[in-house]
Amino acid sequence: MDKRMGGKRNYLAMKTDYSEANEVISSDLREVGHAMKKLANHAIKLGAGLGFGTxxxxxxxxxxxxxxxxxxxxNWKTNILxxxxxxxxxxxxxxWLFNLFRGEFGKWVALIAVVLRLFFPRHFPDWLELPAALILLIVVAPSFFAVTIRGNLVGVFICLAIGCYLLQEHIRASGGFRNSFTKSKGISNSIGILLLFLYPVWALVIHFL
Incomplete structure (x- = not known):
């Protein structure tokens, strides 16, 4: 009789321990689930923020x-390229702006620029040459440049290299690093050139995070 009672008590104790273990495991799984949801939400928010920043x-x-x-x-013209x-x-x-100029709108703008430059050169001011060249470049560039190069690290490194070259040329043309940030003519160009570094540096940081 005592053996039966002892066995029953052991069985009940084991059953209680098993139930408690199940509850602990279930609680842990719920906590893991909540943690995963929070992690996913934070990752989505971070990704959206980084994309917006870029x-x-x-x-x-x-x-x-x-x-x-x-x-x-x-009249702020410098000797930099x-x-x-x-x-x-x-x-x-x-x-979206690149695609706008690469579409029909950009083609019409490029056509008008070419017609003006060829047949009405007197009505085509010098300051329009570089903007017209940009529109033509966007319109006629092969997909390798317009999609592949623009969309990967090669384009980012090219932007960074251009920024570095323009900065060192500007410093040289200004007569030194100090003059490029102290002379009234140099400050405006220095600020503009430094802003060129924001996008490529940020893109590299995001890529290697």
Missing amino acids: SFLKWVASFAAIYLLILDRT TSLLIPYIFLSLPS
């Missing part, structure tokens, strides 16, 4: 390059 910096870099082109056509800004804008221009 798009925003593309806008900043493109406008900085356009700003430098405008400066080059005014500003034609390099054309491939920079080509590679950093935000996608």
Whole structure:
């Protein structure tokens, strides 16, 4: 009788321990599930934030390059090779704006520019040459450049190389690093050139994170 009672107590104790173990495991699994959901939500938010940051910096870099082109056509003109800004804008221009110029709208703009340049050269001002060259480049560029190069690290490194070259040329033309950031004529160009680094540096950081 005592053996039966002892066996029953052992069975009940084992059953209780088994139930408690199941509850602990279930609780742990629920906590893991909640943690995974939080991790997924944070990853989605981070990815969206990083994507927005890249798009925003593309806008900043493109406008900085356009700003430098405008400066080059005014009395702030420098001796730096500003034609390099054309491939920079080509590679950093935000996608929807790039696709707009690559479509029918860009073709019409390119056609008008070519007609004016060929048949009405007097009505085609010098300051329009580089913008027209940019539109033509966007319209006629093969997919290898317009899609493949623009969409990978090669394009980012080209933008970074252009920024480095323009910065060192600007410092040399200004008579030194100090003059490029102290003279009134040099500050505006220095700020514009430094803004060119935002997009490629950010893109590299995101890629290697």
